[in-house]
Amino acid sequence: MGVSVYDKVLIGGTWVPAEGGTYPIVDPATEEVAGRAPQCSVAQVEAAARAARAAFGPWSRLSGVERGALLARAAKKFRDEMRSLVDLTIAETGAVRGVAEAQQVGAVPLRLEKYADLAARLPQETFPPREMGATVQAGIAVHEPLGVVACITPSNFPMTNCAGKIGPALACGNTVVVKPAPVDPLGVAELCRIVNEVLPPGVVNFVCGSGPEVGEALVAAPDVDMISFTGSTGVGLKIQEVASRRLKRTLLELGGKSPQIVFADADREKALRGATQVWTFHSGQICIAGTRLLVERSIYDEFTQAMVAMAGRVKIGDPREPGTVMGPLVSAAQRDRVERFIKSGLDEGATLACGGKRPAHLPKGYYVEPTLFTHATNAMTIAREEIFGPVVTAIPFDDEAQAIALANDSDYGLYGYVWTGDSARGLRVARALRTGTIQVNNSGGMNPDAPFGGYKLSGIGRDGGLYAIDAYSERKYIGWTA
Numbered sequence: 004m005g006v007s008v009y010d011k012v013l014i015g016g017t018w019v020p021a022e023g024g025t026y027p028i029v030d031p032a033t034e035e036v037a038g039r040a041p042q043c044s045v046a047q048v049e050a051a052a053r054a055a056r057a058a059f060g061p062w063s064r065l066s067g068v069e070r071g072a073l074l075a076r077a078a079k080k081f082r083d084e085m086r087s088l089v090d091l092t093i094a095e096t097g098a099v100r101g102v103a104e105a106q107q108v109g110a111v112p113l114r115l116e117k118y119a120d121l122a123a124r125l126p127q128e129t130f131p132p133r134e135m136g137a138t139v140q141a142g143i144a145v146h147e148p149l150g151v152v153a154c155i156t157p158s159n160f161p162m163t164n165c166a167g168k169i170g171p172a173l174a175c176g177n178t179v180v181v182k183p184a185p186v187d188p189l190g191v192a193e194l195c196r197i198v199n200e201v202l203p204p205g206v207v208n209f210v211c212g213s214g215p216e217v218g219e220a221l222v223a224a225p226d227v228d229m230i231s232f233t234g235s236t237g238v239g240l241k242i243q244e245v246a247s248r249r250l251k252r253t254l255l256e257l258g259g260k261s262p263q264i265v266f267a268d269a270d271r272e273k274a275l276r277g278a279t280q281v282w283t284f285h286s287g288q289i290c291i292a293g294t295r296l297l298v299e300r301s302i303y304d305e306f307t308q309a310m311v312a313m314a315g316r317v318k319i320g321d322p323r324e325p326g327t328v329m330g331p332l333v334s335a336a337q338r339d340r341v342e343r344f345i346k347s348g349l350d351e352g353a354t355l356a357c358g359g360k361r362p363a364h365l366p367k368g369y370y371v372e373p374t375l376f377t378h379a380t381n382a383m384t385i386a387r388e389e390i391f392g393p394v395v396t397a398i399p400f401d402d403e404a405q406a407i408a409l410a411n412d413s414d415y416g417l418y419g420y421v422w423t424g425d426s427a428r429g430l431r432v433a434r435a436l437r438t439g440t441i442q443v444n445n446s447g448g449m450n451p452d453a454p455f456g457g458y459k460l461s462g463i464g465r466d467g468g469l470y471a472i473d474a475y476s477e478r479k480y481i482g483w484t485a
Contacts, residue, residue: 007038007091009192012047012211015054016204018196022047026213028189031097031331031369032321038095040188041211045220048180051208052226055151055178058205063148063176071122074173077201078115081194085111088162088193095187096161097331097369099322102285111166111194117451118170121472125175132485142482148176149252149477150228153221155242157233158184158333159288159391161191168231169198169207171471177229180208182221184234186334219245228252229475233290236389236415236460243463254464254474256290256456258389259417262410263293264400264432267302269422270444275306277420277445278395279313282373283328287393288337291418291440291449295386296397297406303399307377310395311357314373319362331369332392338369341392345374348385353396354378381409389415403428407435416458418442439465 023042322330358374452468
């Protein structure tokens with residue numbers, strides 16, 4: 004495909020030239036320029052926030068049914084065009100074709116459709132009448148929109164994450180300003196284009212830039228009432244600091260260092276597939292990846308040796324090629340980061356059981372081999388920091404109590420996995436772990452209706468299903484005397 008040039012940002016329903024021109028987007032598989040993205044100014048960010056504020060009144064006054072109908076139309080329009088977006092997605096994210104089709108692009112209309120449906124039936128709680136002296140009081144609690152929401156999306160699943168933010172935000176009656184990650188913003192620009200062609204002007208706005216100043220200006224903009232951010236804990240802490248000055252609402256889905264606990268009685272093949280998925284699912288660039296592998300000591304050597312054997316069978320290469328299951332990391336900077344962590348693991352005394360290098364047969368592209376560290380401890384950097392790449396750190400444990408203690412000994416608490424043949428123990432361990440979601444024996448993947456979010460440095464707030472409606476709205480109580 005040719006170079007895709009995006010030189011405009013969306014402000015108040017109009018695509019206007021970015022005042023800073025454009026900057027290159029690099030294909031992580033080839034290291035060639037795949038497109039150009041708009042470099043907007045701080046003034047344009049502030050203008051986008053003002054445009055969203057101006058559109059908020061009319062949009063919020065529409066009924067939920069009306070907003071839902073428009074969101075449903077936007078979802079249908081995206082479905083009609085989404086096949087044309089797969090190659091663009093592969094070119095800027097490096098996702099293998101199956102992931103690009105299903106999770107990167109295909110998940111977008113599903114999220115928009117879900118919140119189109121919920122917009123039409125926003126929950127309302129009725130309080131039973133109660134006597135207050137000579138009068139009887141009744142009341143209801145209703146959802147009301149917050150105002151303008153800044154939707155700041157990550158690099159790993161840019162369009163899917165964006166849809167998961169704008170869907171509930173718009174369903175609740177908010178307007179939005181979208182700011183994608185700098186390395187792969189083109190698919191998000193297309194999503195905003197499609198949605199803008201259906202919704203009233205100014206309801207969705209799009210800004211973009213290669214540096215931090217665009218995001219910083221958006222977070223600080225006085226017209227922004229809420230920041231919904233998915234990304235690193237370090238950036239999330241800075242956002243929270245700025246937002247606190249005006250008590251802006253925040254929804255922060257941050258880093259993870261998720262434990263994956265394998266007991267000796269687990270179904271070995273299923274547990275192995277779960278453990279090695281860290282390598283093959285978008286090259287480990289997943290916030291919920293079970294990169295901290297805790298294995299019962301009696302099977303530790305056997306299990307890790309089986310992982311090494313499986314690593315040798317992983318086909319790593321160009322994500323466009325049939326049969327490829329592991330593509331590149333999203334950028335040179337991300338590969339450098341992963342390689343620094345690999346070096347720290349070696350320096351701190353862990354054993355590099357496999358991987359750790361750039362594949363010899365791939366002279367171009369930001370590739371890192373499937374990597375496994377063994378004989379590691381929970382105190383090592385590779386066990387404590389989010390690497391965001393195909394690196395697994397395997398740590399042995401002796402019993403259930405130690406497994407729980409190791410799993411909870413982390414600054415993070417986003418996700419976790421338990422593999423055991425004892426269902427009672429699986430539930431018992433799951434309840435003991437201080438993390439937002441636990442999957443026991445691969446319980447069917449992420450549930451779109453369940454609450455999603457983290458403990459500790461993994462974030463603030465919950466989204467998903469009706470929980471997202473709470474996150475993107477205010478609760479108002481209205482009482483009266485009967």
